[in-house]
Amino acid sequence: MKLSVIIPCYNEKDHLPELISRVKNAPLENKEIILVDDGSTDGTTERIKADLEKEVDKSRLPQRESGERSRDPIGAGACHRRHDPHSGCRPRV
Numbered sequence: 001m002k003l004s005v006i007i008p009c010y011n012e013k014d015h016l017p018e019l020i021s022r023v024k025n026a027p028l029e030n031k032e033i034i035l036v037d038d039g040s041t042d043g044t045t046e047r048i049k050a051d052l053e054k055e056v057d058k059s060r061l062p063q064r065e066s067g068e069r070s071r072d073p074i075g076a077g078a079c080h081r082r083h084d085p086h087s088g089c090r091p092r093v
Contacts, residue, residue, distance in 0.1 A: 003031040010037070013044040020055050032057035 005023050016035070023033050023053040037045050045061050052057055053059050 001030065003028055004034060005031055006034045006036060008036050009040065009044055009048075011040045011042040011044060013040070013042050013047040016044070016047065016052055020052060024055070035059040035061075037061050039046070 007016075007019060007023070012019075018033075020033060023031070023089070035048055035052065035056050036046060037060070038040075038064045048059055048061060
């Protein structure tokens with residue numbers, strides 16, 4: 001069985017290298033690291049593309065310019081269980 005470590009990253013460009021290093025050095029044999037950026041405005045997307053994509057197994061980056069929020073956020077599927085009226089997500093019915 002493989003452990004998938006999914007790292008949501010919104011405006012985390014300065015913290016990602018250390019976090020990825022810690023996960024890679026964790027004493028787990030079969031793991032994958034997945035980065036998910038949801039429209040960061042601090043250059044996180046560009047940092048992932050330039051430096052960090054080769055350090056992780058998968059990445060999901062916004063298909064738009066950095067800082068431009070999507071109408072259908074990448075993380076929308078993760079918020080269907082608990083409705084937060086400020087998140088823009090709607091619970092599944």
